[in-house]
Amino acid sequence: MQVSFKKILPHVLVFVGFIILSLAYFSPVLQGKQILQSDIVHYEGMAKQHKTFKAETGEETYWTNSGFAGMPTYQLGAKYPHNYIKQLDLALRFLPRPADYLFLYFIGFYTLLLSLKVDFKLAALGALAFGFSTYLIIIIGVGHNSKAHAIAYFPLVLSGIILTFRRKYILGFIITALALGLELVSNHYQMTYYLMLLVVVLGIAYLVDAYRKKLLPHYFKSVGLLIVAVIIAVGLNATGILATQEYVKESTRGPSELSINPDGSKKEAASSGLSRDYITEYSYGKLETFNLFIPRFMGGGMGEDVGKDSNLYQAYLQLGASPLQAKEEVKRAPMYWGDQPIVEAPAYVGAVVIFLFVFALFLVKGRLKWWLVGGTVLSLLLSYGKNLGFLTDFFIDYVPLYNKFRAVSSIQVILELCIPVLGIFGLVKLFDRFNSDEEKLKALKYSVGITAGIALLFLVFKSVFFDFIGLRDQLYRENYGLDFARALVDDRKALFTSDTLRTLILVLLSAGTIYFFLKNKLNETKVILLFAALIVFDLVGVDRRYVNTDNFVSASKVEQPYQATQVDMEILKDKSHYRVFDLTSGGARASFFHNSLTGYHAAKLKRYNELFDFYISQNNINVLNMLNTKYIIVPDEQEGKAVYPNEDANGNAWFVKQVAAVASPDEEIMALKDLDNKNKAVTTEQAIAGTFTVDSLATISVVDYKPNVITYESKNLKEGFAVFSEMYYKEGWNAYIDGEIQPIHKVNYTLRGLKTPKGRHIIEFKFEPKVVQTGSRIALASSIIMMLLILAGVFFSVKNRKKLSE
Numbered sequence: 001m002q003v004s005f006k007k008i009l010p011h012v013l014v015f016v017g018f019i020i021l022s023l024a025y026f027s028p029v030l031q032g033k034q035i036l037q038s039d040i041v042h043y044e045g046m047a048k049q050h051k052t053f054k055a056e057t058g059e060e061t062y063w064t065n066s067g068f069a070g071m072p073t074y075q076l077g078a079k080y081p082h083n084y085i086k087q088l089d090l091a092l093r094f095l096p097r098p099a100d101y102l103f104l105y106f107i108g109f110y111t112l113l114l115s116l117k118v119d120f121k122l123a124a125l126g127a128l129a130f131g132f133s134t135y136l137i138i139i140i141g142v143g144h145n146s147k148a149h150a151i152a153y154f155p156l157v158l159s160g161i162i163l164t165f166r167r168k169y170i171l172g173f174i175i176t177a178l179a180l181g182l183e184l185v186s187n188h189y190q191m192t193y194y195l196m197l198l199v200v201v202l203g204i205a206y207l208v209d210a211y212r213k214k215l216l217p218h219y220f221k222s223v224g225l226l227i228v229a230v231i232i233a234v235g236l237n238a239t240g241i242l243a244t245q246e247y248v249k250e251s252t253r254g255p256s257e258l259s260i261n262p263d264g265s266k267k268e269a270a271s272s273g274l275s276r277d278y279i280t281e282y283s284y285g286k287l288e289t290f291n292l293f294i295p296r297f298m299g300g301g302m303g304e305d306v307g308k309d310s311n312l313y314q315a316y317l318q319l320g321a322s323p324l325q326a327k328e329e330v331k332r333a334p335m336y337w338g339d340q341p342i343v344e345a346p347a348y349v350g351a352v353v354i355f356l357f358v359f360a361l362f363l364v365k366g367r368l369k370w371w372l373v374g375g376t377v378l379s380l381l382l383s384y385g386k387n388l389g390f391l392t393d394f395f396i397d398y399v400p401l402y403n404k405f406r407a408v409s410s411i412q413v414i415l416e417l418c419i420p421v422l423g424i425f426g427l428v429k430l431f432d433r434f435n436s437d438e439e440k441l442k443a444l445k446y447s448v449g450i451t452a453g454i455a456l457l458f459l460v461f462k463s464v465f466f467d468f469i470g471l472r473d474q475l476y477r478e479n480y481g482l483d484f485a486r487a488l489v490d491d492r493k494a495l496f497t498s499d500t501l502r503t504l505i506l507v508l509l510s511a512g513t514i515y516f517f518l519k520n521k522l523n524e525t526k527v528i529l530l531f532a533a534l535i536v537f538d539l540v541g542v543d544r545r546y547v548n549t550d551n552f553v554s555a556s557k558v559e560q561p562y563q564a565t566q567v568d569m570e571i572l573k574d575k576s577h578y579r580v581f582d583l584t585s586g587g588a589r590a591s592f593f594h595n596s597l598t599g600y601h602a603a604k605l606k607r608y609n610e611l612f613d614f615y616i617s618q619n620n621i622n623v624l625n626m627l628n629t630k631y632i633i634v635p636d637e638q639e640g641k642a643v644y645p646n647e648d649a650n651g652n653a654w655f656v657k658q659v660a661a662v663a664s665p666d667e668e669i670m671a672l673k674d675l676d677n678k679n680k681a682v683t684t685e686q687a688i689a690g691t692f693t694v695d696s697l698a699t700i701s702v703v704d705y706k707p708n709v710i711t712y713e714s715k716n717l718k719e720g721f722a723v724f725s726e727m728y729y730k731e732g733w734n735a736y737i738d739g740e741i742q743p744i745h746k747v748n749y750t751l752r753g754l755k756t757p758k759g760r761h762i763i764e765f766k767f768e769p770k771v772v773q774t775g776s777r778i779a780l781a782s783s784i785i786m787m788l789l790i791l792a793g794v795f796f797s798v799k800n801r802k803k804l805s806e
Contacts, residue, residue: 037143045588067599239775283385
């Protein structure tokens with residue numbers, strides 16, 4: 001027992017150390033503060049309605065009416081029955097957010113290096129290099145929580161796969177199934193897809209190695225076990241995966257039914273995914289590659305704080321700004337001069353880490369090196385997007401699912417993982433006595449020559465190589481003058497010089513540490529401690545420029561990110577059911593208070609998005625009426641905002657005199673421009689076309705209105721056809737007339753229509769997605785199987801240990 005405790009003690013200390021570091025970096029959480037993340041502010045706006053509904057009723061709703069005129073909550077934090085893998089995830093994220101994500105970065109990477117048989121001290125060092133990588137901190141700062149969540153589980157998934165290939169079949173299988181299950185919980189399929197690409201590279205490296213060593217039976221046995229682990233992991237997340245797959249077909253990520261643009265021109269050939277321009281909008285510039293090594297090589301981000309000693313500060317003063325105004329302006333100076341539309345901060349991996357990576361290239365051999373180098377190169381080349389068109393076009397056209405994801409630059413998450421792993425193995429080889437000191441010294445000379453040489457070259461010839469002019473500089477010249485534009489360039493040069501010099505010094509300090517070790521002036525422990533200090537100084541120093549205590553606010557400000565204006569309060573006096581169109585603010589602000597036509601989400605309902613592009617964005621009152629837009633918030637010069645009551649809104653539901661059939665979705669959406677939608681509806685369903693008698697006493701009104709159940713009462717002397725100002729969504733919504741289910745028809749391209757019998761009737765629309773029921777059963781069964789497999793694994797492991805000890 002004493003021996004076991006000694007073995008486990010170092011890992012316990014590392015575990016505690018990671019907790020302390022995570023809380024130290026995000027120390028305001030200890031005061032009860034929360035980080036203010038722009039994306040999460042929007043999320044809170046979109047999620048307010050279904051969160052309030054859950055708090056008041058204890059019931060989960062899978063539909064919300066608060067954004068984009070209505071959409072499923074599958075991608076808005078929906079909670080599913082029997083989602084036990086989510087409970088495990090919450091248990092692992094026991095620290096207050098966002099310290100929980102940083103802790104997951106650390107512990108996951110530490111586990112990966114242990115699975116690669118790295119000593120715990122070097123594994124802990126590697127965890128620091130990965131966890132504090134600037135990009136991984138920045139995404140937390142801006143609120144890309146699901147992305148951070150997914151990346152944090154990358155190393156754990158790889159750990160399970162590697163252990164399986166190392167013949168640790170039981171442990172590897174269990175870790176792979178659980179880790180991949182946790183990965184899928186994060187609900188960021190783009191990141192999971194990128195992980196899959198890295199796993200393919202890893203699989204190829206192991207396959208080539210197995211072929212050379214004549215170990216193919218073991219390889220395919222391992223692959224078979226891993227496939228079963230993947231199936232179980234998918235089963236544990238069945239509800240979320242099935243719901244997402246169902247929704248994606250109806251969202252902007254799926255193919256459109258339309259063949260025309262809003263102006264009537266023909267679209268390009270339909271694609272099963274996103275458009276090429278949309279996919280490659282955020283393409284990493286080839287020159288930006290050096291941002292990985294020099295933090296503000298391209299100026300940093302769009303809003304750098306350059307301080308009062310900057311040229312830009314003086315330029316603002318010359319333009320007539322007061323010292324206080326100039327001070328505020330230079331806190332968000334547009335220093336970035338790369339090719340991307342928006343950059344919050346550089347994707348800095350670290351001068352020390354890059355140096356160790358280059359050092360390792362000359363010492364590490366075999367499949368490990370080629371897997372990590374292959375992953376790094378693939379990641380970097382694909383991040384170039386349209387700047388390396390032939391490769392990107394190949395992946396968009398021929399690699400399955402690649403065209404479903406945008407912002408190709410984010411694939412650099414792969415190299416964010418690969419580079420520190422190989423860098424740590426550079427130190428493993430440094431400490432390996434089987435490698436000669438001559439070989440190590442040669443590797444040191446090459447790595448110093450490459451890394452320090454690049455930094456020195458940039459320092460000396462920066463004005464020859466670069467002009468430091470950004471995409472928007474012409475605009476700055478036109479609006480602020482030539483002196484202002486020159487000040488921008490001069491400050492960019494200054495940032496470039498200081499950070500390049502910083503990188504050069506860190507490289508030389510790193511090289512010196514290795515040199516003194518080779519000269520027996522430092523032992524292994526001191527080398528590790530020195531590199532820990534260098535890495536933390538390097539990465540945390542850059543991280544703090546972008547995510548620091550200033551990002552934290554009181555918890556109440558995060559939980560209540562929007563404050564109701566006088567206009568909001570005036571609208572909220574109306575207790576009926578209607579929609580609001582806010583022309584004064586973007587994002588999800590209006591969704592926090594009202595059922596809004598706007599919102600904030602990357603995957604809106606496709607039909608609604610097209611309706612918005614065709615008509616709503618043009619303020620077409622005809623279409624606004626059919627969406628029951630009762631209030632329009634408009635700019636007001638004196639008060640900032642004013643509300644325009646729209647008395648012509650159609651209401652929640654109405655009877656029409658005619659349902660006209662058209663031949664195609666193109667004709668259906670084009671007909672809406674001038675359609676008398678109070679009396680007429682259009683549809684592509686030929687079977688429901690016809691005329692109906694609407695008498696003067698016919699009414700249809702809301703009796704009860706909830707996000708997932710809407711109840712109406714209809715009165716009509718004749719059979720009729722009712723149009724409802726609610727989004728049509730084929731999967732999940734059921735209509736009942738006096739308790740009997742009836743078919744829902746799509747009319748006016750986006751709305752629900754229903755044939756109604758004569759007389760007085762109760763009509764109910766209920767959102768009852770079968771996908772949730774089916775997925776929950778699969779998740780429950782998978783959880784039971786997983787638990788039985790874990791118990792069986794423990795049993796056989798104990799049994800085998802007893803045999804070995806006898």
